[in-house]
Amino acid sequence: MVPLSFASRNFAVLPSGALYWEAHEALLIADLHLEKASWFARFGQMLPPYDSEATIDAVAEDVALSGARAVYCLGDSFHDRFGCDRLPQDARAKLTALTQAVRWVWITGNHDAGMIDHCGGEVVVESIVDGLVLRHEAEAHEPRPELSGHFHPKLRIKARGRRVSRRCFVATEKKMILPAYGALTGGLDADHPAILRAMGRGAAALVPVSDRVLRFPLAA
Amino acid sequence: MLKAARDERHALLVAATGAGKTLAGFLPSLVDLIETPSEGLHTLYISPLKALAVDVQRNLLTPIEEMGLPIRVETRSGDTPSNRKQRQRSRPPQMLLTTPESLSLLLSYPDADRLFGGLRTIIVDEVHAFAKEKRGDLLSLAMARLQKLSPGMRRVGLSATIADPDAYRAWLAPDGDIDAVRLVEGEPGAPADLSILTPEERVPWSGHSGRYAASQVLDLIDQHGASIIFCNTRSLCELIFQDLWSANDKQLPIGVHHGSLSREARRKVELAMAEGRLRGLVATASLDMGLDWGNVDLVAQMGAPKGSSRLLQRVGRANHRLNEPSKGMIVPGNRFEYLEARACLDAIDDGELDPEQFRPGALDVLAQHVMGVACAGPFRSDELLAEVRSAAPYAGLRDEEWEAILQLNATGGYALKAYDKYRRLVEQEPGLWRITKPAVAQKHRLNAGVIVDNVMMDVRFRNGRKIGRVEEGFGSTLTIGDAFFFSGLSLEVEGFKDADIIVRASKKDGRIVSYGGQRMSMSTHLAARVRGFLADRTQWTRFPDDVREWLDVQSRRSILPEPHELLVETFPHEGRHYLVAYSFDGWNAHQSLGMLITNRMERAGLKPLNWVANDYALAVSSLAPVTDPRALFSADILEDEFRQWVEESHLLKRAFREVAVIGGLVERQHPGQRKTGKQVSFSTDLIYDVLKRYEPDHLLMRAAWEDAKARMTELGRLARLVERAAATMVHVEAERVTPLAVPLMVVIGREQAPGGAADEALLVEAEQALIDAAMRID
Known part of the structure; x- marks a missing residue:
C-alpha cells in the first residue's frame, strides 16, 4: 500500500486499484462489472464464467490486506441490474460472506441503476463521507471534493522503446477518478477528452508503483 | 491429368511455375463438360488469393468463349456483391472459383447438400501455400464435408516444386491414403537466371529492405519490359514504392499492390499490369502466387528471400514460358542478408528446397468448422467425427478433444456449467445435435474465417472512396494534419469519422504505415550455409x-x-x-x-x-x-x-x-463497430x-x-x-x-x-x- 493524499485527507493505494481510507477504515473500489461475462453469453459470446469470482476474490484479498471494515463500491458494480441474479453459486457465497463481514455500500451507476437483488449491503445513489462526495460519474460542476469511477482510466507511455500501460487514477485538487477494478473491464486513455471534460483543469494521471505514486500531468 | 481423371483418381500435379498447371488442372473438367454438358456445380477451384481466382477466371473464360462452350465460370469471395452470391446459390455456375473461407461459409447454409451434391472435382491451387496453415486445416475439413455430400468427388492438388510430394499427397487424400492420389510431375522448366544486385555504393549495414538501391532498381525496371518488385512486408512495400517514386526521373509508370489496399485499388493495378500499362509493380506476398502475366520479364526480391523454394516461386512470376529461364535479382537489405542471398543461390544450384513442416490440425479451426456444419442442419456426432478424422490434419483427433469441441460450441466448454440456458448447440436426442436458434447461424457467418487481423481502420477520401485499411494501432497515432504514405500516395489526415480516417492527397513528407503480423524465418538449410560462410575465409572471395x-x-x-x-x-x-x-x-x-x-x-x-x-x-x-x-x-x-x-x-x-x-x-x-469514448x-x-x-x-x-x-x-x-x-x-x-x-x-x-x-x-x-x-x- 502506497500513501496518497487527496483533498487534505490521507489514503493508501492498493496494487489492485482500490483506495483505502484509513481514518474511516474504508475500502473504495469502482466499476466491478460483476457478471459481465454472462451478460455477453446471453448473446452468444461465451466468455469465461469466472469473472465475478476473480473480482470478488480480489476484493476479499484487499479487505484482508487493508483490514477495512467498510467497502464502498462506486457504481457499475454489476454489469447490468439483473447481474446479481446470475452470480454462480460460489461467487454468490463469497460475495454474501463479504457483505456480511463488513459494512458494504453499493453506489449505483449507469450499468446497475435499479438493481434489485444485491447479496446484502445497502444501495444508494451517492454517499457523503467526511465531506467527500462518493458517486459513480464525476459531475463537472460539483463544488465539493468528489471521488468517482465510470471512466476506467489507464495510462499508456512509451519510453526507451518500450510500451507501458497501467490502470491509473485521474485527479485534480478536488476530484479523483478511480481505475476500474473488475477482472474483465477494459480501459480508456487517461487523457481522453471525455475524462478531461469531466475533470476540468489541472488533471493528472496517478500511477502507483511499489513505493510511491507517480504523477503525470494531462494536457487539457 | 486426363488419365488420372479417367481412372477417377485423385491427383497431385507438381510442376514448375509457367508449365500451365492451372489449365491442366481444369482440363479434365472442361473435357467432361464438353462431352456431357450439365447444369449445376461441377468443379470447385480453391485459391489462396482472391486475386488469383479472378485471374484464373480471366484465363479460363478466353478458351471457353473462343470455343463457344455453354460453361459458366464465376468467382466468389468476401468481395462478391451479395445479390450475385445469392444467385450463385440458387443457380450455381458449372465452375466456381473461390477461397477456403468462402467455401466454408457456403457449407454453413442449409442448401449445401443440394449445391454440392453433384460436385465432380475440387481443384486446390498452390496447395503448398495451404497445407501447413490454419487455412489448410479449414480447407481440409471442407473437403471432407464435400466428399460426404458428393462421394464421387475427385480431389486435384496443384503445387509448385516441393521437397516432399508424398507429404502433400497424404494431406490431399481422404483418410491420408497416399496411394489414392496419383502424383503427376511436370517437365522441369529451364533453370532460373538468378543473381544478387551488386550495389553501386556499399552493401548497407542495416535495414532489411534494400532501399538503398532504389535508383539501381529503377534502372533495372527501365531495362526490362515489366518487372515485379517483391517486398517481405506491406510497410516495406509502401516504403520501397516511395523510394522508387522519388528517384523516378524518367517517370516510368509504376504501381503498388498489397493486401491492405482496397479491392478497387488492387484490381486497377492488376488490370494495368495485365494490359502492359505498368513497367513496375511493387508488391508483397499477396502477388507471389499464380498470377499469370506473360509480359513480366524481371522479378526483384527486396531484402532476404528467406528460403530457396520461396525465391523460386517468386521468380517464377517472370517469363511464364517453360523453355525460357525466369530472371530474378535479389537486393539484399544488409550484410547478413547478402550472405543469406548467396546461400540461397548456392542452395538453388544444389537443388536444395525448403524443408516441410506439417503439424496437427488446429482445434479452434475445427470448432469453427463444426459450428458451420451445425448451421447447415442437425448432425450426428459420431458421423461427423468420422468425417473430421478423414481429413489428414485431424486423423489423430482424440475422443475427449471432440467432446470438448462440441461443448465449446454449445456453452463455451467450461467446467462451471453456467451457460446452459444460453446454449448455441443442443443435443436434440442422444448423438443428434442442432443449433438452438437461427441467430446462432447469422452470428457464425458474420464471425467465420481463420485470419484474425488486428483491428483495422478504413482510409477514405472525403467523397467516401476507400483507399485501404490500416491497423488501429497505427491509425490511433495519427492526428489531424499528419501525413502518411499509403497506396503509393502521400495522404494528409483531414479528420476521423467513426472508425474511418478521412484523408486528402498531400505533398507533405509522411510516415510509413506499419503493420503487425508474423514474420517468416530463414529456413534452416540457409542458416547452416551462412554459418559456414563466416568461418571459411576462402568463400569470402x-x-x-x-x-x-x-x-x-x-x-x-x-x-x-x-x-x-x-x-x-x-x-x-x-x-x-x-x-x-x-x-x-x-x-x-x-x-x-x-x-x-x-x-x-x-x-x-x-x-x-x-x-x-x-x-x-x-x-x-x-x-x-x-x-x-x-x-x-x-x-x-x-x-x-x-x-x-x-x-x-x-x-x-x-x-x-x-x-x-x-x-x-x-x-x-x-471496422466501424467501435464507438468513441465508450468501451x-x-x-x-x-x-x-x-x-x-x-x-x-x-x-x-x-x-x-x-x-x-x-x-x-x-x-x-x-x-x-x-x-x-x-x-x-x-x-x-x-x-x-x-x-x-x-x-x-x-x-x-x-x-x-x-x-x-x-x-x-x-x-x-x-x-x-x-x-x-x-x-x-x-
Whole structure:
C-alpha cells in the first residue's frame, strides 16, 4: 500500500486499484462489472464464467490486506441490474460472506441503476463521507471534493522503446477518478477528452508503483 | 491429368511455375463438360488469393468463349456483391472459383447438400501455400464435408516444386491414403537466371529492405519490359514504392499492390499490369502466387528471400514460358542478408528446397468448422467425427478433444456449467445435435474465417472512396494534419469519422504505415550455409569488398565463430547495455530465446527492457550490464521455466486472441463497430488472465499453447540451443558496438521483456523527465 493524499485527507493505494481510507477504515473500489461475462453469453459470446469470482476474490484479498471494515463500491458494480441474479453459486457465497463481514455500500451507476437483488449491503445513489462526495460519474460542476469511477482510466507511455500501460487514477485538487477494478473491464486513455471534460483543469494521471505514486500531468 | 481423371483418381500435379498447371488442372473438367454438358456445380477451384481466382477466371473464360462452350465460370469471395452470391446459390455456375473461407461459409447454409451434391472435382491451387496453415486445416475439413455430400468427388492438388510430394499427397487424400492420389510431375522448366544486385555504393549495414538501391532498381525496371518488385512486408512495400517514386526521373509508370489496399485499388493495378500499362509493380506476398502475366520479364526480391523454394516461386512470376529461364535479382537489405542471398543461390544450384513442416490440425479451426456444419442442419456426432478424422490434419483427433469441441460450441466448454440456458448447440436426442436458434447461424457467418487481423481502420477520401485499411494501432497515432504514405500516395489526415480516417492527397513528407503480423524465418538449410560462410575465409572471395571488410574487421575487433560455436557479445550502447547472441537459429527460435533470457535477467535484477531478433542473432537490452552470460544460458529447469515464461509473454496472449476469435468465443471486431469514448469491446488479454487462473486446461488455452509453440521453436530445438551454449559459448566483452551487431541494432519490431522492474523504473524515469523539464529555468 502506497500513501496518497487527496483533498487534505490521507489514503493508501492498493496494487489492485482500490483506495483505502484509513481514518474511516474504508475500502473504495469502482466499476466491478460483476457478471459481465454472462451478460455477453446471453448473446452468444461465451466468455469465461469466472469473472465475478476473480473480482470478488480480489476484493476479499484487499479487505484482508487493508483490514477495512467498510467497502464502498462506486457504481457499475454489476454489469447490468439483473447481474446479481446470475452470480454462480460460489461467487454468490463469497460475495454474501463479504457483505456480511463488513459494512458494504453499493453506489449505483449507469450499468446497475435499479438493481434489485444485491447479496446484502445497502444501495444508494451517492454517499457523503467526511465531506467527500462518493458517486459513480464525476459531475463537472460539483463544488465539493468528489471521488468517482465510470471512466476506467489507464495510462499508456512509451519510453526507451518500450510500451507501458497501467490502470491509473485521474485527479485534480478536488476530484479523483478511480481505475476500474473488475477482472474483465477494459480501459480508456487517461487523457481522453471525455475524462478531461469531466475533470476540468489541472488533471493528472496517478500511477502507483511499489513505493510511491507517480504523477503525470494531462494536457487539457 | 486426363488419365488420372479417367481412372477417377485423385491427383497431385507438381510442376514448375509457367508449365500451365492451372489449365491442366481444369482440363479434365472442361473435357467432361464438353462431352456431357450439365447444369449445376461441377468443379470447385480453391485459391489462396482472391486475386488469383479472378485471374484464373480471366484465363479460363478466353478458351471457353473462343470455343463457344455453354460453361459458366464465376468467382466468389468476401468481395462478391451479395445479390450475385445469392444467385450463385440458387443457380450455381458449372465452375466456381473461390477461397477456403468462402467455401466454408457456403457449407454453413442449409442448401449445401443440394449445391454440392453433384460436385465432380475440387481443384486446390498452390496447395503448398495451404497445407501447413490454419487455412489448410479449414480447407481440409471442407473437403471432407464435400466428399460426404458428393462421394464421387475427385480431389486435384496443384503445387509448385516441393521437397516432399508424398507429404502433400497424404494431406490431399481422404483418410491420408497416399496411394489414392496419383502424383503427376511436370517437365522441369529451364533453370532460373538468378543473381544478387551488386550495389553501386556499399552493401548497407542495416535495414532489411534494400532501399538503398532504389535508383539501381529503377534502372533495372527501365531495362526490362515489366518487372515485379517483391517486398517481405506491406510497410516495406509502401516504403520501397516511395523510394522508387522519388528517384523516378524518367517517370516510368509504376504501381503498388498489397493486401491492405482496397479491392478497387488492387484490381486497377492488376488490370494495368495485365494490359502492359505498368513497367513496375511493387508488391508483397499477396502477388507471389499464380498470377499469370506473360509480359513480366524481371522479378526483384527486396531484402532476404528467406528460403530457396520461396525465391523460386517468386521468380517464377517472370517469363511464364517453360523453355525460357525466369530472371530474378535479389537486393539484399544488409550484410547478413547478402550472405543469406548467396546461400540461397548456392542452395538453388544444389537443388536444395525448403524443408516441410506439417503439424496437427488446429482445434479452434475445427470448432469453427463444426459450428458451420451445425448451421447447415442437425448432425450426428459420431458421423461427423468420422468425417473430421478423414481429413489428414485431424486423423489423430482424440475422443475427449471432440467432446470438448462440441461443448465449446454449445456453452463455451467450461467446467462451471453456467451457460446452459444460453446454449448455441443442443443435443436434440442422444448423438443428434442442432443449433438452438437461427441467430446462432447469422452470428457464425458474420464471425467465420481463420485470419484474425488486428483491428483495422478504413482510409477514405472525403467523397467516401476507400483507399485501404490500416491497423488501429497505427491509425490511433495519427492526428489531424499528419501525413502518411499509403497506396503509393502521400495522404494528409483531414479528420476521423467513426472508425474511418478521412484523408486528402498531400505533398507533405509522411510516415510509413506499419503493420503487425508474423514474420517468416530463414529456413534452416540457409542458416547452416551462412554459418559456414563466416568461418571459411576462402568463400569470402566471392563477396563484394565491403562485405569482406565487414567480416574482416569483426574478426579483429571481436571474433568470427566457427560453425559449432555460439558467439555472445556484450557492450554498452546509447545508454543501455546490450547482449548479442549469434546463434543463427532463425527468427522464431530467437524469439523463444529472447523470452528465456529476459526472464532470467529479470530474476537476476538486470532490468531487461526489450529484445530484438533477426534470423541470425538475438540482441537484448537492459538497464544493468550482463557480466556472466553463461549463467543466463544455463540449461537447468528449462521446461518449467519455459512454460512459465510463455504463459507470461505477449506471445501466448496474442495466440489466445486469435483462437478466441476463430473458436467463436469472442466476436470479431468489424471496422466501424467501435464507438468513441465508450468501451464496447473487451480485451482478450483479460479473458486470458481469468481463464488462466480459473480454468487453465480449457480447450482454447490448449489451442493457444499449440499455436504459440508452433510459432516459436519447439522446446527441443531451444533446449539443444541452450545446452549447446554451455560448451560452445565464446563471450566477447566489447567496449562498443561490434560490426556483426550493427545490422541488429536498427531492426524494427522489438519485443518487450515481460512486465517487471524495468516498467517501474521507466515510469519513474518518465515522471522525473517531466519534472526536470518543468523545473528547468533557461
